[in-house]
Amino acid sequence: MEALRFEHQDGDYQVIVRSEDLSYAWERFKDRIDYDNDSKPNSAMPYEERYCKYSSKDICKLYLYDYQTSKLKETPEDGQQVWGEQRPVMFETCEYNIAIRFKPGLLDKKSTPKVLHVRKDIETAFFLDKDYNGNVVGLSGNVSFLNEPGVFKLEFEYQHAGKTKRTWVTFEVVSPKLDTKHDYKSLLNDVNEEYNDIIFRYLATTYQQLTRGRVKNDIVWMNIFEDIIDDYLKNIELILRRPHQNVRTYTTYAKVEKVKKWTPALEDEYAEKLQAKQLDNHWFELKESDNTVNTRENRFVKHTLVHIGRRLTKILNEVLTNNRNDDLSDDHRNRLLNYKERIHKLEHNPFFRTIGKFEGMSQDSMVLQSRAGYQQVYKDWIKLRRGIDLYNGASNIGTLQIWEIYELWCFIKMKRMVKQLLHIEKEYPGYEKLVSEPVGSLLNPFSNSKMEHVVTFNYPTPNENDTSEWAEQMRMHAGDVITLHYQHTFNRRNADTFGVHTATTEQRPDIVLNITKEDGSKILLTYLYDAKYRVINDKRLDKDIEKEDMEEMQELHGGDYPPSDAINQMHRYRDAIYYGLGLKDHTSKEVIGGYILFPGRGDNETIAKRYYSNSVTSVNIGAFPLLPKSKSRKEHYGHEDEDSPQLYEHLKDILLEKSLGYEHVENSIPQRGLVYKLPLEGKNAVILVGYCKPEQWKLVLKNKLYYTRAGFESGSLRLIPGFESCKFLVMHNQQDKAIFKLTGQGARIVSGEDLQKKGFSASKDYYLAFDLESNNPEISFEGKAGEILQLKKSANPYKKEPYFTTLEQLLEAANNKESTDSF
The missing domain is CATH 3.10.590 (ph1033 like fold)
Structure with a gap:
């Protein structure tokens, strides 16, 4: 079935996107979006029909799949380049075949059209399509957007009448698992607020449309650079052809025989010196003038060229030498190297050899604000300097895959919930002694590198006069330490100071919460959490779902389910991780409980009746739905429980209400023949x-x-x-x-x-x-x-x-x- 089609106004080409079935994703999508965010609640068209935007470089017609008629339908706006407020047909959970068809006879003979993208796998996914006579008629390929909602730009070039033409179309890819416009942006905001620059990725399939603003890093700079560089270089070349000049007046001295132009003042001076018989030794003061290009505006242009060249070289060295070099397409690599070469040549143009060093602007320049070439260079420079803000806008920025964003966000939410439970704020006296967190990025945005991240919390000491319940809980936990790990690894070769290890293969849960008890037992209590950006939906039989789940769904309507294999993984984690200082002592269990964090929706009453909620208390294996529901996104503290009341209550139970080590393990069920480590015999x-x-x-x-x-x-x-x-x-x-x-x-x-x-x-x-x-x-x-x-x-x-x-x-x-x- 056809999902969408772009048709060029002159019929030069068509972009056709096909998929097997969209109805399932469409129904899931409608259940996920938050209708409270509809800016036009009184519109005759439903919110889900106005969710997406499509665009093209050329004037085209746009056809979209209609879910009511199950047919392709032309959008009302005929012959446009931007179509706002349209229904989505591109979902990250669906696979698509994308075909580009050219008008017969349009392509020059022996020319080859091609798709242009920063990722090599996107470019190589497209193959040439030929007719029975062997003539190229188009391109086609299969593209998956799994875990990468955002804007996809399909850029391609072809040759016609001896000229190379480059064009593009864009469409929004949405997620049927969460509200892409609002939930996803909240995830990006929260993660970037905690760890600057970590969310950005250069080699992304799709990109996010963000507003220029305060966030500035190499990834942001590179994306803005690619957006403005062609026009920037054209304007530099325009400046070289028609540079701004100033008339310069200067003073020289010459004897009488060298003076070529006599002014009345010089004639009077000549007569005076002649009468005084001083003419032979007298030097006349002459006022000369000429044109100079060493102006502050040209010094500014040279400054931008040198700065951009240096930063591009630095970034390219990292992009082209790291372990993700194979992901970068050859065309894109060559294009970047070509930009570097052109900038280098312009920087060493003889014109700039006569230009001095830029020392700033003492006042506004009308040349930079209005003159052709200079005005555009000045605007592009401002764009590169400003960076972006994390909300909807015109800047196209690549980000991590959504499952990585969600995983990091879950870690951040747990960190904030712990702080809220312990009443720890940045303004709290002695904050640095209570919270220890290493400074630095978790990820390198240009590579696949990852590292463990650890946050340590100490229970605060309440005032002596504080008799509140919280103060009593803090006193009961005096000396206890909470440690929150991201991407912690357990293996059979290395154990920590408590002897925690595995007997077989390496285990790496997403989030590990340790509680070190100082109540005389000196034991370590461990809870595991895996963030899974997946849900089982109740509108279709999922391959992960079991018969018991289906029966429960029929009894209880509403509320999502976590994937069954993820629940089973928590059992495997608990079975695989042991306590024993000798690495061969597997008689004691280490993990108290294991839990899934997933983007589930549903009311609290229904969620509480689900099996995965009941199993949290019965066997310490279960799941917690976690999505950004708080309306107070800017005021996080005091509202963390809104995103998942179930997870918040769970943390409250194990961190505050269970003060003794035995209370944590009294309901836990280890394997037969094993025990949780307690000093009993x-x-x-x-x-x-x-x-x-x-x-x-x-x-x-x-x-x-x-x-x-x-x-x-x-x-x-x-x-x-x-x-x-x-x-x-x-x-x-x-x-x-x-x-x-x-x-x-x-x-x-x-x-x-x-x-x-x-x-x-x-x-x-x-x-x-x-x-x-x-x-x-x-x-x-x-x-x-x-x-x-x-x-x-x-x-x-x-x-x-x-x-x-x-x-x-x-x-x-x-x-x-x-x-x-x-x-």
Whole structure:
């Protein structure tokens, strides 16, 4: 089926675009666009029918596919070069065949038409079409715009009547996954706001139409350069033919025999000197004038030529020598080198040898503002100097593929959500100590290079007088560290300081969130996130979708689905990444949960009922829809939760509400035979060390009950992961020291009143209590026998404050190593 057709006004050529089916993409597109952004809500034509713009260099007729009649239909504007507010027919998820057909006999014999594009794969996708007699009649090729919504410029040249003609047509490629005009621009804005210049790419299939403004870098400069260079060079050549000149007046001195033009003043001076008999030795002052091209305007022109030549040489050296050189088409490479050569020749033209150095303009120049040649050079120079802004305009700039933009944007959103949860702003006192992020670009816009990017967050310390819930949460997380990784690699050869590694192949999730706990456990909690610019739509059976998904769709209308293979990938990540300092110790799991971030739409109530939302809490594998929904794009802080309430609540849960390590893993499901790393057994057995007043020692043994203070006050017991499996109690005072075995059922809350009834001197409202299995100690120490197993002096600076530790950390062998091992 034909999607669109451009017809030249004289019938010289036709550009015909075909595709298999557009109806599915069209229906998805209508579901994605935000009708609140319609600038003409009262228009008789629906917003989706006014979404795109088409253009051509020559006057043409434009025909577009009509979704109601399933036929090609001519646009109302006949014989135009720009068609605004038209329906889209080019979608990034569809593949297209593009054909250029020339009028019979138009092409010169033995001439070959060709497509011109910065990318080699676009140029080589087109082949010559010939008739039965072997005559060239056109070009055709298949082009995919996958992940590259934007404006596609189809430029081609051909020879007619001995002259080479170059022309082009453009059309907008839209995405059926998000609102290309608004969501996509929001992604670009947010990413560029955090990391300057990272979004731009020189070798892009499509480009974005942006407004000239404050963003200036080599990619922007190069795109503007290619837009203005032909006219710029023509105007330089015009200036060389008709340069601006100034009349210069200067003073010289000559003797009487050298004076050729006598003025009345000179004649009077001659008569005076003759009478005084001084003529032979007298020098007459002469006023001479001539024309000079060494004007400030010509010095300005020379300055622009030298500057452009130097910057073009610098950029070309990078473009032509990096690892993406194979992507650059031969024609485009030769064209750039030709520009470099022409600029070099003009710069060394004899005319400019007489021109001095440009030292700025002290006042406005009417020559630069109005004279032919100079005016155009001045305007082109301003364009190159201004750069672009990231909103709709006339500058054509290439950007990264949309899946890369979306991936980076998800990382930025998570970074901003963490800051919002921790109440960290740029203006926050000590911001640099709370947030650590290396300076530099993540990507090289001229190449494929990538590097890991890490942001580290420290929990802030609230004011002493702050009794809010947030302040209490910050105190509970004192000393904890959050680390957010972009493109972190896990492999079997290298492990980090925590021994995190894989047993088989390399794993590289998009985003890794680590929480380093300082609650005594010294463990690392890891959550993985993969950003996938893909959705399963409920209007057609997708190859990724499963039977259960279809049944759920019929029950719950609205709300997108993430791709099933992406969900499965999170299971593979969790199965592949282990904890173990020896790289061969795979007995402990590292990843607590894995989640997909995808551009899904739907109301919060419906999304909450989807399987991928329920599985987040049940098995810690699931998905979060994430799109730029916030209306306050300029005021990000305080609105990050609007883009994904589900993801924000998830981060709030793991970063604020779960203060202890065991709370993170209590609902996690490791593989059979594996556990999440907690100090529970062997040399890592959890032991409670507690002081007991001598007068209450017998009372503890009688009731087989040991209790400690609870809460935040001094002397309270701080819980650690695995405390519920504590098996032993080391009870001590200045007179006695013994190890008792606990029931292993964990701690329980008891009231001070109940303890008082048992004879204890308990004055607080409630306490943490541990039950002894027996009142007979497992090991007791009397006299010098206490030297066999000693309490480490460094275990706790407060001798009377209870604490949890491990056997390895607590006990040290002094004289009898066998006693230590037997325990």
